[in-house]
Amino acid sequence: MVISWILNSLSKVIVESVLYLKTAQEIWKELATRFGQCNGPQLYQLQKELSDAVQGNSDIASYFTKVKKIWDELYALITFDQCSCKCICNGKVTTIKAHQDGRLIQFLMGLNNIHSSVKSTILMMDPLPTVGSAYSLLIQNEKQREVHMEAHPSQAAFMVTNQKYNNSGLKFNNNYQQKYGGNDGKFKGNFEKQNSGMYCTNCKMTNHNTNKCYRLIGFPPDFKFTRNRKTRYPAHSNASAVVTTD
Structure with a gap:
């Protein structure tokens, strides 16, 4: 049988x-004998899936199930020596607690920003709770949020739309800010510099540098001004420009 x-x-x-x-x-x-050995490529793949795991558009239960499945597969692949001796220094307890804390941090890192307040509360606990306790707190918060959304449908629609936008654009915006600098005007200025490839520190314009800045070397005779004023500049001169308005 x-x-x-x-x-x-x-x-x-x-x-x-x-x-x-x-x-x-x-x-x-x-x-x-054949299949009980540790599989390096499979371990690598599981660790990569664990590091890339995020909640996204899933609820707390679905996200936790996905992460828990990866943990179980890793545990099945990695063999731990079972210590049967009587420890008086609590080393075994400390090791197990460190392993549990690591899993808790992995789980919290993948949650959406909408759960930031609950994550902060969990991380402020001393000692850190187990993954099961943290999961219970997050589920309660999610249920409360659902009740609030049912009572305020207009706010619910806004929060859902905002969450979808943040989930899809968060990684893109983070990469952009890391590459081009900070936010608002500074971010835009740095982006323009990188996008055009040239930037003039004299007139603060793009697509040329100080060697070709007309405000320094002079405007050519056939230059067409777009503003409603008459401007007289010495053609191809290093002299300072004189501007008169009607």
């Missing part, structure tokens, strides 16, 4: 390689 259960759980190709073993113990040892 046990042999039948094991064989039915295997793929056809693997079954053919263990079909003639006589006992379930022999089959299990054979499979453990």
Whole structure:
């Protein structure tokens, strides 16, 4: 009966390689020898999935299930030595607590910014709670938010739209700010400098530098001014420009 259960759980190709073993113990040892070793590429893939895991448009329960599944797969691949000795320095307890805290931080990092207040509350706890306790607090906050949204449908529509925009544009905006600088005017100015490739420090304009700035070297005779004023500049001169208005 046990042999039948094991064989039915295997793929056809693997079954053919263990079909003639006589006992379930022999089959299990054979499979453990072949597939029980730590798989480096699979570990790498799981760690990458864990680092990229974010809540996005999912609810708390769906996001937690996704992260929990990766944790379980990692635990199945990594074999830990079970210590049976009596520890008097609490080293074992400290190690387990550090492992739990690491999982808690991983879980909180992937949450949307809408849960920032709850995340701050959890992180301020000393000692840090377990992942299960943090999950319970987040679920309660999510339920309260849903009740509030049902009572205020206009605010709910705004919050949903804003959350979708933040989720889709957060990574793009962060990359832009890291590449081109800060926000508002400074961000725009840095973007223009990077986008045009040239920037004049004299007139604060783009698409040329100080070597080709007409305000320094003089305007050409056929230059067409767009403003409603008569401007007289020495053509191709380094002299200072004189501006008169009617």
